[in-house]
Amino acid sequence: MFYRKAKGKEHATRYIERFAQTSLKRPDGKLIWFHVASVGELRAILPIVDLCINDEELRSSTILVTTMTLTASQLFVQLNLTRVIHQFVPLDSPSIVRRFLEHWKPSCAIFAESEIWPNLIFEASKRCNVALINATISNSSYNKWSLISSTAKEVFGLFSLIAPASNRSAQRIKKFTVRPLEKPINLKFFAKPLPYDEKLLRRLQELFQNRNVLLCASTHYGEESKLLRAFSIIRKQVPDVAFIIVLRHPHRAKAVSDLIRAERLTYTLKSADSNFEKAGDVYIVDTIGELGTFYRLCKLVFVGGSLVKVGGHNILEPAMLECCIITGRYFHNFEEIVSTFQESEAIVTVNNHKELAAQVIELLNAPLLMDKYSHNASQLMTVEHQIIGDLFLKLKQLIT
Secondary structure, eight states: OHHHHHTTSSOTTGGGGGGTOOSOOOOSSOEEEEEOOSHHHHHHHHHHHHHHHHOGGGTTOEEEEEESSHHHHHHHHHHOOTTEEEEEOOOSOHHHHHHHHHHHOOSEEEEOSSOOOHHHHHHHHTTSEEEEEEEOOOHHHHHHHHHTHHHHHHHHTTOSEEEESSHHHHHHHTTTOOSOOOOOOOGGGGSOOOOOOHHHHHHHHHHTTTSOEEEEEEEOTTTHHHHHHHHHHHHHHOTTOEEEEEESSGGGHHHHHHHHHHTTOOEEEGGGOTTOOOOOSEEEEOSSSOHHHHHHHOSEEEESSSSSTTOOOOSHHHHHTTOEEEEOSOOGGGHHHHHHHHHTTOOEEOSSHHHHHHHHHHHHTOHHHHHHHHHHHHHHTOOOTHHHHHHHHHHHTTOO
16 A cells, blocks of 8 residues: 555555545445446446436435546546535455445445455445446456355345446346346446536647647556557648557556657647647647546547557547547456447447558548547447436435
């Protein structure tokens, strides 16, 4: 934990919450606890959180949201939700988990992430009903659980309600529990579009007017070098092309700018370009929380973490904003969602930087093809919201 803190992966002062140490008092009344991992899961549960906040019978209750990541905590602050408390999730150690639960005394625990934390679930189930929503079991997770199937059956048997994110996850979960599952529902399809800065968007539109732009969102170490090799190929065919790279970790801006200089390309750092005077060949976004603005700026988007073995990032966010989406071969974090998009011709997948370059050139030269992919992606985001209401009513019955 101290190593993670030194690396900037834990909050400088609030990291003690990971040991169930907090200065906040538990409010009176019922407390509904939601646990999510990061930004994508937090956005996904917001429709249900809103229903809890606005429900007449739950008016006197408080909602506790625990998250794993710093970025999720930063998003929580931006959301400015009423009657909602944020804490970092405690480490999955029995004594720490017990201290956390004895302090907060939840009336119901609702987990909405793909990672299963046994101690957290075991201890919570002794005190209240526990639900698992948006349940996703990847192929690798399924194989691991299968090796310890007796433990898996014990863990999944603790949930009073399980709502899988897809039919595929439902089939996998059924191997570990005899409990009837709820109708599959992927909450990420219901998340609201990312917010944006209208003033910033107008200035960026002026900066990149009359240029073809490829947005590379949430890129990682080892990926930018591949993207720059693709860029060198693309600009031979599309001379006016500009790259926008939104770094997953902004502190890597210097390392990425060094890569760009080595390729003899020009670049601009967003944090240093307050006057928006130039874009250069590559525009590096080294700030946080502005993807919503850049997804509205750019039609063509490469979603990062997928040309390296990170596992990809959320493709639903650009899909909501009618982007034409490209992903690399490593998308195991969003395996089922990407498969759904592939079946509907709503996403382009590439194996390496050469295929990326070829696809970008083809799409930039064929606006109608780009429109087809973006339209198909947008259509997939249209879901009946009555399903959310039905799930909320069943969760409400678990609150004791």
